[in-house]
Amino acid sequence: MIEQWIAANFSPELAKQVVELFVDLLNAFGETFLMVSISTLFAIVGGLPLGFLLHVTSRKLFWNNRLANVTGNFLVNVLRSIPFVILLVLLLPLTQWVLGTTIGPTAAAVPLSVAAIAFYARLVESSLCEVDPGVVEAAEAFGTSPLRIIATVLFPEALPGFLRGLTVTLISLIGYSAMAGIVGGGGIGDLAIRFGYYRYQTNVMVVTVVVLVVLVQLVQSLGDRLASRADKKDI
Amino acid sequence: MIQLENIRVDFAVRGQSVLAVDDVSLAIERGEVFGIVGASGAGKSTLLRVINLLERPTAGRVRVAGEDITDLRGGELRRARQKIGMIFQHFNLMQNRTVYDNAAYALRVAGKSKAEIARRVPEILRLVGLEDKAQAYPAQLSGGQKQRVGIARAVANHPEVLLCDEPTSALDLETSAAILDLLKEINARLGITIVLISHEMAVIKKICTRVAVMEGGHVVEQGEAYDIFATPQHPFTRQLVEHTLNLELPPHLVDDRQGTILKVLFLGDKAEEGVLSTASIRHGVAVNILHGKIEYIGHRAVGLLVVLLTDSPDAPAGLPFPLRLQAALSYIGSQASHVEVLHD
Numbered sequence A: 001m002i003e004q005w006i007a008a009n010f011s012p013e014l015a016k017q018v019v020e021l022f023v024d025l026l027n028a029f030g031e032t033f034l035m036v037s038i039s040t041l042f043a044i045v046g047g048l049p050l051g052f053l054l055h056v057t058s059r060k061l062f063w064n065n066r067l068a069n070v071t072g073n074f075l076v077n078v079l080r081s082i083p084f085v086i087l088l089v090l091l092l093p094l095t096q097w098v099l100g101t102t103i104g105p106t107a108a109a110v111p112l113s114v115a116a117i118a119f120y121a122r123l124v125e126s127s128l129c130e131v132d133p134g135v136v137e138a139a140e141a142f143g144t145s146p147l148r149i150i151a152t153v154l155f156p157e158a159l160p161g162f163l164r165g166l167t168v169t170l171i172s173l174i175g176y177s178a179m180a181g182i183v184g185g186g187g188i189g190d191l192a193i194r195f196g197y198y199r200y201q202t203n204v205m206v207v208t209v210v211v212l213v214v215l216v217q218l219v220q221s222l223g224d225r226l227a228s229r230a231d232k233k234d235i
Numbered sequence B: 001m002i003q004l005e006n007i008r009v010d011f012a013v014r015g016q017s018v019l020a021v022d023d024v025s026l027a028i029e030r031g032e033v034f035g036i037v038g039a040s041g042a043g044k045s046t047l048l049r050v051i052n053l054l055e056r057p058t059a060g061r062v063r064v065a066g067e068d069i070t071d072l073r074g075g076e077l078r079r080a081r082q083k084i085g086m087i088f089q090h091f092n093l094m095q096n097r098t099v100y101d102n103a104a105y106a107l108r109v110a111g112k113s114k115a116e117i118a119r120r121v122p123e124i125l126r127l128v129g130l131e132d133k134a135q136a137y138p139a140q141l142s143g144g145q146k147q148r149v150g151i152a153r154a155v156a157n158h159p160e161v162l163l164c165d166e167p168t169s170a171l172d173l174e175t176s177a178a179i180l181d182l183l184k185e186i187n188a189r190l191g192i193t194i195v196l197i198s199h200e201m202a203v204i205k206k207i208c209t210r211v212a213v214m215e216g217g218h219v220v221e222q223g224e225a226y227d228i229f230a231t232p233q234h235p236f237t238r239q240l241v242e243h244t245l246n247l248e249l250p251p252h253l254v255d256d257r258q259g260t261i262l263k264v265l266f267l268g269d270k271a272e273e274g275v276l277s278t279a280s281i282r283h284g285v286a287v288n289i290l291h292g293k294i295e296y297i298g299h300r301a302v303g304l305l306v307v308l309l310t311d312s313p314d315a316p317a318g319l320p321f322p323l324r325l326q327a328a329l330s331y332i333g334s335q336a337s338h339v340e341v342l343h344d
């Protein structure tokens, strides 16, 4: 329909191009969505517990364990300090071993997930540190068990921070996923580079950038809304 | 109700050991409101936190309700803590939970049934005067209201003891007074033993039956609130009381005086005016009241007057002023509870 409209008003040439771009864009979008979803899922199921581990191993009340704390922190710091492009390459053997291939969005999701876990764990830990120690102490004074304090005090009090952190993680992942595209992951970033950089189709690049900007805006405002709904500190 | 025996608490700060509480023994009776007063850093909070073992003493024994809890750990310690309520200077409420959920917290922890919680929470919110705020969040409350939620949470599970760490220090005077009244009411109505920390003698005076005064990790003086207030023995206690009474004189009154300035203390219901006017008539000295105050501790009064004794123009001829002054002083001394010459 749009194709016919463009063909009639401009040129059939342009119409064909637009349709092709649209299909490519949709495909790339789907791939990006897949990569980001998988790695976000891992950020939650892996990063959240790891963040809690970093926190509880540094607190006398819970499980003061220097070894676990130092190890966890070291791991997170190492993963966070390796530039993502390098991590991509370094983890190729892991990806090969886990999935049997290193091509495609699912394969790209492996290094993305590893980076996401480390990234989100750090944000989770810093949100937990911001929970008022007085509130934890109050719970302790009422005879609450450490596990219960984690579930009924730390988690709900830090939840807005977790949501904000998740938003930041998600946005970073969208950026990282563009890099993953370079090594065969596909997605929007890949599209931008293939058309915009290698084929000098600047308009494709512009369109993908616009799409990315819109996507990031959407994620950010959705995240903000969720976080502020969970946050009762200033209402 | 609470026995602390030879409690000592050391903290390790960067390799160095800090002695926060040094050999403190206290016996707190069932149903009383016991105050711990002292300057900042005296070790009050640390001592209070020893009672529910938030701070484990380096040495000494803690007994609550007849049970030695010093060596309890894990589940046993948690069950013992469920019988000890606590409120805090900064309230320490969960920000992301409603007033109802905050008040219900201790009950949930103690494993009470849903039905019991649904019955008890409104009751306890009514007691602290917040029944209409059940669904509000702490951020929507004033400081006084937050402390009321703290109190509701602390007494919901029928504790035998309520520990209060500077419960009114973050509140203005009026709100403070209301919170202290509420604590007093809780003590009287529910029979909960209260241990209250403050650095202000005024707070102690308002609700405590007995007081321990702490300085540098030691209890330097303890006794009935009335006695501590009326006849403080230790220099630090005196200073505290003096500060509360605030019987400062403007410097010009002291510098330009033509006589002797006395501080006269009357305890109970001695008629102070009578004593002074008798002294004036009998010994021919003029009595000028410069400052005065009557404080009530519980139902008993402490009267304090700062008076200037000068030569009276219509004194009987004969005895010189210094001798008459001497006689007047010894008469007042024999009648009043305590006399102190401030400026000769």
Ligand SMILES: Nc1ncnc2c1ncn2[C@@H]1O[C@H](COP(=O)(O)OP(=O)(O)OP(=O)(O)O)[C@@H](O)[C@H]1O
Residues within 6 Å of the ligand: B011, B012, B013, B018, B019, B020, B038, B039, B040, B041, B042, B043, B044, B045, B046, B047, B199
């Ligand atoms: N967790 C801790 N680690 C190290 N030192 C501590 C700790 N808690 C208290 N102290 C030290 O112990 C001493 C007593 O502190 P505490 O908090 O009991 O005083 P306080 O009388 O309650 O004072 P304030 O009126 O300021 O609350 C202080 O010297 C303080 O620095």
Ligand SMILES: [Mg+2]
Residues within 6 Å of the ligand: B044, B045, B046, B165
């Ligand atoms: Mg203190």
